[in-house]
Amino acid sequence: MTNRVLTLSRLAVAAALVTSGLAAQAGEVEVLHWWTSGGEAxxxxxxxxxLQAKGHTWKDFAVAGGGGDSAMTVLKSRVVSGNSPAAAQIKGPGLQEWAKEGVLANIDGVAKAEKWDAVLPKVVSDVMKYKGNYIAAPVNVHRVNWLWANPEAFKKAGAKVPTNWDEFFAAADKLKAAGIIPVAHGGQNWQDFTTFESVALGVGGADFYKKALVQLDAGTINGPVMLKVLETFKKVKGYTDKNAPGRDWNLATAMVIKGEAGMQLxxxxxxxxxxxxxxTPGKDFVCVAAPGTAKSFTFNVDSFAMFKLKNEANVKAQNDLAAAIMAPEFQETFNLNKGSIPVRLGMNLDKFDDCAKLSAKDFVDTAxxxxxxxxxxxxxxxxPAAEGAIKDVVSQFWNTDAMSAKDAQVKLAAAAKTK
Structure with a gap:
């Protein structure tokens, strides 16, 4: 769209707002995010x-870098200097850490008006709140515990797509015998832990996962189930290729796409x-829950934290932004582009593919x-401190042939105490 057309459309919107007596409420939202890839952009x-349709001005504050580390460094300097953006892409326990600093806004007014408590699973809404008040708006849900498989590779090997860990290793043996790399993996600590948490969920179940990896319960970490999880996890390593260390996740996915590898977690x-x-899903590739995890769901939710602002017009714009993020229209558009599913329950999923529909069903059922x-x-x-420490132990165990599962268990228990 040309600048002239944009200008005309903004003028038309402004005129409509003046007519309705709302022009004074038009404000500016500055939004920090790292959505710089094609679909995300x-x-x-x-x-x-x-936001522009509501008469507001959008100020883009995009900081490249998929993990958001660069964005967080920039955000900290802005907040310290008293120049916070209206919204910033922050997630998980990081939200609570920013809220403790007293810099996030209470957006309960929007949440109540839009009935967020009714359309969000409690386990997600709890993450978006601090001391019972909403401080952030969730954007999407990624399911982490997926297994991706190439059906042609499985056909060639005479193997079937696994539903539990015994079947996984049986299929891996058949793929290996057929000259196909059984498991595509990228040796980076977050990828190692993505595999580890799917093994933990599949071997131990959701209650074990919560006690061991969320509550970091010492008794559970030191117990026999964790020992079995570690042994199963290390066994997966034997089915990866020697070039796995340092490989990016998308290059591992490309191995499955090409049929060089059979599976990826x-x-x-x-x-x-x-x-x-x-x-095409179901034809060229298969999406199933990671072995043993069909009735569970590990989630990764992107969200926008809302920072305290002084200008009333900008606060109105910020509230409109929060409402727009949770609106069905945006939830559909964004998630079709991102590969994730709407965080909002009860959405029409006609435009989504079969993998997304399965994910959405399991999201509701597991909630x-x-x-x-x-x-x-x-x-x-x-x-973050505990997360970094336990990730380091898991990667060290994955990469050290001489380390026993028992040794790793002792190190994991120590890492879980990191504050």
């Missing part, structure tokens, strides 16, 4: 258009790679069954 544009952002390669759990690997479950 499209989604951010949709949010921008929604990765979150649903991997689906974006299959789709971008022109592949009711109390088996919807936060992903440690993706910053949703424990404070």
């Amino acid at each position: 499209k989604a951010a544009s949709a949010l921008k258009a929604t 990765m979150g649903d952002w991997a689906k974006g790679e299959f789709i971008a390669a022109g592949k 009711k069954a109390n088996s919807l759990v936060p992903s440690v690997a993706h910053g949703m479950a424990v404070p």
